[in-house]
Amino acid sequence: MSACSSLRARALVAGLVAGLGMAPVAEAADAAATPAAPRPPSITVSPAASGTLVETVVVTGSLVPRDEVLVIPEIDGLSVQEILAEEGDRVTAGQVLARLSQDSLKIAITQNDAQIQKADAAIAQAETAIPEYQANYEQAQKSFERARELNKSGVTSADVYEQRQALARAGFARLNAAQEALRLARADKAVSLAQRDDLMLKLARTEIRAPSAGLISRRTARVGAVVGTASDPLFRIIADGAIELEAAVPETVLARLATGQPARVLPAGREEPLPGTVRLVSPEVNATTRLGRVRIALETSDGLAVGAFARARVETARRNGIVVPLSALLYGHDGTSVQVVKDGVVDTRPVTVGLAASGQALLTEGLAEGESVVVVSGTFLREGDRVTPVPAAP
Secondary structure, three states, X not given: OOHHHHHHHHHHHHHHHHHOOOHHHHHHHHHHOOOOOOOOOEEEEEEOEEEEEEEEEEEEEEEEEOOEEEEOOOXXXXXXXXXXXXXXXEEOOOOEEEEEOOXXXXXXXXXXXXXXXXXXXXXXXXXXXXXHHHHHHHHHHHHHHHHHHHHHHOOOOHHHHHHHHHHHHHHHHHHHHHHHHHHHHHHHHHXXXXXXXXXXXXXXXXXXXXXXXXXXXXXXXXXXXXXXXXXXXXXXXXXXXXXXXXXXXXXXXXXXXOOOOEEEEEEOOOOOOEEEEEEEEEEEEOOOOOEEEEEEEEOOOOOOOOOOEEEXXXXXXXXXXXXXXXXXXXXXXXXXXXXXXXXXXXXXXXXXXXXXXXXXXXXXXXOOOOOEEEOOOOOOOOOOOEOEEEEOOO
């Protein structure tokens, strides 16, 4: 074959190939042979938001009276005659709760009345006799003085003088005795009056009264039982009906509690918590259990039972700032930091944590609102790495 024939054959083949559309296939094969650029890894990010973070502490304990008043009888040896109050009753200060037997005291008061009347009679008798004795003494004294003058002049005898002297002395003695009898009668009456005051006080104490207003939590008084000052309290009163939560907390938690902190108390059997306030934080920690005591006052105590279990959530801190997930924090030798994604590039930013609670952290420095923060930070990301940010689910 000649050179011209060979050229014609090649041109024919090329025309056939172009006619069959095989040129794009060749171009696709060339494109597939060229490697594509790698896509940056996907990283979940969340925008930093401005908000408020509240730190709370959970404590558990029992409901107790804030102040419990013990009603103890102030008289011995008398039996309970009548009960006028029951457990659960609200009482006022001075209200009669029970009455004791008064029979023996009334008899003693009747006897005392007789003693007072006897003393009055003795006083009247002595007051009547004193003027008579006074007159007799004055007359005897004058007779004695005349006899003494006559005896000096020798007109009267010594026997008459001595007789008049004896009569004067006897009159003075009777007058003095009458005056002493009056003082004794008055003293007897004073004693009888003091005894009457004591009996009237005991009679008043037979009515067992409430020392203060409140709610009766327990009654041990029984009709017919003989009471005494050393016996058990007849009634227990919750002063003003105030009930609070007493909880034992670890010493590490106790240091975070302070009076005045708000709390939400959930007693057993309740669905809605009750508002309360930390009223007392004990300055003492048990050396054996390492537990301290805290009391939380409740704003309302309606329907609460003393001794019931309750749980409280105490607010120990509340701050405003930039809030991010707690998992976004990265801890290192240089302190705490977060990883921020800007324009697809990772930027490690040092931050200051002000509060951490409920799976979130509040930052006071180092981050601005709206910046995208890596939700789960880690050492797999480095400063300057390129990533594909993926917004976190709400």
